[in-house]
Amino acid sequence: MNNQKEKDMLLENKNVVVYGAGGAVGSAVARGFAHEGARVFLTARNLDVIDTVAKEISAAGGAVETAVVDALDEKSVTEHLDAVIANAGRIDVSFNAIGIPPQGLQGIPFTDLPVDNFMRPITTYAQAHFITAKSAARHMIPQGSGVIMMHTPEPARVSLPLVGGMSVGWAAMEALNRALSAEWAQHGVRSICLRTTGMVETPTIDVVYGLHADAMGIPQDQFTAMVTSMTHRKRPTALAELTSVAVFLASDQASAMTGTVANLTGGIIVD
Incomplete structure (x- = not known):
């Protein structure tokens, strides 16, 4: 039974680095990766926010390590990855799940939105994802394999009001995802984005929806x-659904998928 269980693990012997691992998405995906046999390296700017996640993974029998890393700081990211390589020998998956607090960025008409507030998500997301992807690829390309992963919500593709620069930042992430694949897939490094609806289970979406409701x-x-009714299923993406697809896409079973977006919007976006 134990041998069969090990064989069924999609990410057995994989080393995964998760940025923003203390958030709802990062922590859920990290748990999913660990459940499927991956050794997970959790990072955040504050160690306290990932300690609880690490303890849960460890208590469930998973292999986990934590570190303070700022995904916007290339030196911080590269030094951590060098340490992971020295410790584990390779990096198989890099999942960037960092987020930005929505206060002052959403629920504000463009005519009232300060330029700095408009630009913040654009520059933050583009810089952080470029740094973490570039740093991981420098290790993945020589080994001939690896997966770069990111997550966006539906305004990356659908025009919605009062989202400020967030939608532009998320769209930039999806463009970056395609560009990374164009350069690196030939070397065995896949780049994948997962696009969901807003997930009402997460504290961030509770705040975001409050800002939009107040504005309206x-x-x-x-x-x-109203937002939920836009989906074909009449319900938003669940964290468990995002996690399941992330695990599959990180595995070798999804080896043909790169430079694309996994559409988990339940029909808000129809490809």
């Missing part, structure tokens, strides 16, 4: 119901 002068429950 309606109750938050009404705004949430």
Whole structure:
């Protein structure tokens, strides 16, 4: 039974680095990776936010390590990856799940939005994802394999009001995803983006939907119901659904997928 269970693990013997591992998405995906046999290296700017996640993974029998890393600082990222290589020998998956607090960035008309607030998500997301992808690829290309992964919500593709520069930043991430694949897939390094709806289970979306509801002068429950009704399923993406697809896409079973977006929007976006 144990041997069969090990054989069924999609990410057995894989080493995975997760940036922003203390957030709802990063922590959920990290747990999913560990459950499927990966050794996970959790990073965040504050160690306290990932200690709880690490303890949960360890208690479940997973292999986990933590480190303070700022995904916007190339030196911080490269030094950590060098340490991972020295420790584990290779890096198989890099999943960047960093987020930006929405206060002051969303729920504000463009005519009232300061330029700095518009630019912050564009520059932050583009810089962080470029740094983490570039740093991982420098190790992945010589070994001939690896997966770069990122996550965007539906405004990366669908035009919605009062999202500020966030939608532009998320669209830039998806463009970067395609560009990374164009250069690196020939060397065995895949680049994948997962696109979801806003996930109402996450604290961030609770705040975001509150900002939008206030801007529209309606109750938050009404705004949430309105957004949910846009999907074919009449319900948003669940964290468990995102995690399951992330695990599959990180595995060798998805070896033909690169430079693309996994559409988990439940029909808000129809490809």
